[in-house]
Amino acid sequence: MDKAVSIAIGAGIAVVIFLSFLGINPLPFLLFAGVIAAIFFFSPTRAGQRGLGGKHAKRGQKESIPSVRFDEIGGQERAKRELIEALDFLIHRDQIASYGIRPIKGILLTGPPGTGKTLMAKAAAHYTNSVFVSASGSEFVEMYVGVGAGRIRDLFRDARTLARKKGKTSAIIFIDEIDVIGGKREGSQHREYDQTLNQLLTEMDGIQADQDVRILVMAATNRKDMLDSALLRPGRFDRHITVDLPDKKARKQILSLHTRNKPLGDDVDLDQIAGETFGFSGAQLESLTNEAAIYAMRENQTEIQQKHFSQAIDKVMMGEKTDRETTQEEKERVAVHELGHAIIAEWVRPGSVSQVSLSPRGQALGYVRHHPGQDRYLYTRKNLEDQIKVCLAGAAAEQLIYGNKSTGAHNDYEQANQYVSSIIAAGLSELGIIHPEWMSKEKMQEEASKILSQCFEETFDHLSRFRSLFTDCLRVLLTEEVLSGDEFRKMFKLYAQEPVKINKVN
Amino acid sequence: MNLQAKTAVISLFVTLGILFGGLLGYQYWFVQKPLEHAVRSTPHVQIKQLTIQHDRVKLVLATDREFSLASHYGELLEEIAPIVGKRQLELELLDHPGEELEAAWNEMAFGVREGIDIQRYSQIPQSVAQVAKARNIQYRTKMDDRFVYIELRQKDRYMYQVLPLHKTDGEVKNNG
Numbered sequence: 001m002d003k004a005v006s007i008a009i010g011a012g013i014a015v016v017i018f019l020s021f022l023g024i025n026p027l028p029f030l031l032f033a034g035v036i037a038a039i040f041f042f043s044p045t046r047a048g049q050r051g052l053g054g055k056h057a058k059r060g061q062k063e064s065i066p067s068v069r070f071d072e073i074g075g076q077e078r079a080k081r082e083l084i085e086a087l088d089f090l091i092h093r094d095q096i097a098s099y100g101i102r103p104i105k106g107i108l109l110t111g112p113p114g115t116g117k118t119l120m121a122k123a124a125a126h127y128t129n130s131v132f133v134s135a136s137g138s139e140f141v142e143m144y145v146g147v148g149a150g151r152i153r154d155l156f157r158d159a160r161t162l163a164r165k166k167g168k169t170s171a172i173i174f175i176d177e178i179d180v181i182g183g184k185r186e187g188s189q190h191r192e193y194d195q196t197l198n199q200l201l202t203e204m205d206g207i208q209a210d211q212d213v214r215i216l217v218m219a220a221t222n223r224k225d226m227l228d229s230a231l232l233r234p235g236r237f238d239r240h241i242t243v244d245l246p247d248k249k250a251r252k253q254i255l256s257l258h259t260r261n262k263p264l265g266d267d268v269d270l271d272q273i274a275g276e277t278f279g280f281s282g283a284q285l286e287s288l289t290n291e292a293a294i295y296a297m298r299e300n301q302t303e304i305q306q307k308h309f310s311q312a313i314d315k316v317m318m319g320e321k322t323d324r325e326t327t328q329e330e331k332e333r334v335a336v337h338e339l340g341h342a343i344i345a346e347w348v349r350p351g352s353v354s355q356v357s358l359s360p361r362g363q364a365l366g367y368v369r370h371h372p373g374q375d376r377y378l379y380t381r382k383n384l385e386d387q388i389k390v391c392l393a394g395a396a397a398e399q400l401i402y403g404n405k406s407t408g409a410h411n412d413y414e415q416a417n418q419y420v421s422s423i424i425a426a427g428l429s430e431l432g433i434i435h436p437e438w439m440s441k442e443k444m445q446e447e448a449s450k451i452l453s454q455c456f457e458e459t460f461d462h463l464s465r466f467r468s469l470f471t472d473c474l475r476v477l478l479t480e481e482v483l484s485g486d487e488f489r490k491m492f493k494l495y496a497q498e499p500v501k502i503n504k505v506n
Numbered sequence: 507m508n509l510q511a512k513t514a515v516i517s518l519f520v521t522l523g524i525l526f527g528g529l530l531g532y533q534y535w536f537v538q539k540p541l542e543h544a545v546r547s548t549p550h551v552q553i554k555q556l557t558i559q560h561d562r563v564k565l566v567l568a569t570d571r572e573f574s575l576a577s578h579y580g581e582l583l584e585e586i587a588p589i590v591g592k593r594q595l596e597l598e599l600l601d602h603p604g605e606e607l608e609a610a611w612n613e614m615a616f617g618v619r620e621g622i623d624i625q626r627y628s629q630i631p632q633s634v635a636q637v638a639k640a641r642n643i644q645y646r647t648k649m650d651d652r653f654v655y656i657e658l659r660q661k662d663r664y665m666y667q668v669l670p671l672h673k674t675d676g677e678v679k680n681n682g
Contacts, residue, residue: 002510003510003513005510006510006511006513006514006517007513007514007517008517009517010513010514010515010516010517010519010520010521011517011518011521013514014518014519014520014521014522014525015525017522018522018525018526018529021526021560022560022561023560023561
């Protein structure tokens with residue numbers, strides 16, 4: 001579309017030059033071209049693309065065949081496999097007819113934000129060589145009753161005419177954030193949404209195998225629990241595909257996809273980065289590689305190095321460095337606090353500390369970045385208690401060095417409380433298997449504080465063996481502001497003969 | 507934007523190439539070739555120079571002694587005219603005048619131009635004959651509805667004069 005415009009502009013200029021060369025006044029030609037251009041830009045049939053005038057203008061609706069391929073999507077192997085299988089029904093029509101298979105009408109993609117649902121839908125359209133019409137749920141919402149339902153009808157009609165025009169036999173309609181219109185129908189309050197939803201349901205029922213254009217509706221949402229049950233039943237959205245946060249292997253694949261066009265230094269270890277980014281979504285990983293490249297550019301480096309990646313991880317996780325000024329006294333306290341976290345983290349899981357930093361970032365005045373090692377989905381009570389100890393270590397260290405605590409540990413306590421509540425809710429505490437609602441609050445509180453105070457004591461005891469390590473590390477940390485995991489471990493080893501043994505016994 | 511600009515520039519050059527290529531091709535196949543053919547089919551003339559522009563054609567012809575303005579020129583012009591079409595035609599005949607002929611022409615020019623201007627055409631051959639006989643020069647005169655043709659010969663020298671009858675027909679120039 002835009003290409004055609006550029007070509008027309010170039011050709012127009014050429015014609016004007018040619019006419020002037022021949023000594024013919026180019027004004028009539030220019031006038032004519034102007035009229036043609038005006039018709040082209042303002043005509044209502046193209047309004048969807050040019051967004052000027054026309055009452056059928058559909059904002060943001062893209063109609064094309066995307067160029068994203070499935071192998072450009074990192075990870076999500078299972079979701080991709082399932083999706084491809086569903087899409088094969090669109091491609092192999094004859095085969096499914098011989099088995100008597102009813103074509104799949106809808107695929108619902110669910111999953112946390114940034115995991116590539118939209119990307120999947122685009123890849124699906126590319127894979128099936130279908131016309132791709134996309135709309136967002138919010139486009140169907142307007143003040144006036146019936147507009148949303150009308151837009152649904154238009155959407156399906158557009159998809160059919162577009163497919164016919166382009167000579168394709170199938171079309172994919174992608175509705176992003178379908179929870180806006182597909183929410184549960186309850187009471188009499190959201191009448192307008194109900195109409196929109198009813199229209200969508202009837203349109204989907206109208207999809208039959210013998211039509212010349214086969215339509216597949218794909219929808220994405222991250223709130224599947226909110227959707228109306230009529231949408232979720234078989235015959236509407238037949239397949240529900242969960243797109244999850246990527247695991248380590250997938251993260252590495254995503255990273256390598258996004259670093260394909262970037263100059264990487266020799267020391268960059270994508271495996272390690274993938275390991276350190278547990279819980280990152282695809283979009284966050286993309287942002288991570290982007291930030292790393294920006295850091296490399298800021299330093300005028302020709303290649304992106306590992307340190308840029310580790311800075312970028314900090315940035316994506318915690319936010320940009322802030323230039324908040326702190327007094328020396330506060331800085332020392334933060335250093336003590338963070339060292340406490342680091343020492344206990346190293347004790348419960350050797351090799352897990354990847355950086356201790358004193359520079360304020362986002363809301364935090366300092367932080368310890370952990371290296372999760374392996375992706376984990378199951379925890380024993382010991383794992384959780386270890387996590388609690390790491391959380392409490394900051395406050396314990398302050399207590400040890402200064403004899404008092406500060407408000408800096410507020411967030412740590414919150415996290416610790418989360419771990420405690422999951423211990424109790426999972427039936428790992430001494431209360432046994434419980435139903436949280438049937439328990440009295442006092443009893444749970446009692447149990448929680450028992451666990452917490454026990455953990456705190458152990459942490460405190462352990463830290464008190466490392467008083468001399470504190471003074472050494474503090475000096476380095478206060479001058480350098482950053483202590484890498486390896487440096488920290490070197491110092492830790494000097495003092496930690498005994499604790500390492502204890503850890504091994506455990 | 508960058509990519510679009512690039513596309514526009516490429517399209518500009520491609521279109522220019524097509525337009526000017528087409529123009530040149532047309533001039534070669536539909537103007538130059540037929541002109542050359544027309545001249546070749548006329549005896550005693552050769553092309554010395556042929557310049558074709560979109561609005562004008564310049565044709566310089568070399569003639570030999572046998573060439574007769576009276577009998578060949580009109581024919582040639584008739585053949586060239588449809589090919590040249592609306593373009594302005596500059597047709598030059600390279601003749602071979604000596605001082606004698608020049609002097610003779612200068613003498614008779616008065617009578618000839620006067621004859622044309624006052625539209626007493628019978629005066630033209632008279633004034634030519636008068637001078638030519640006195641200087642022993644062979645001559646031939648001819649007239650059609652556009653031009654007066656005068657051809658002077660003395661030994662191996664020859665001179666052609668083509669004078670328009672109407673001022674608007676000023677396209678044939680005298681090279682002498």
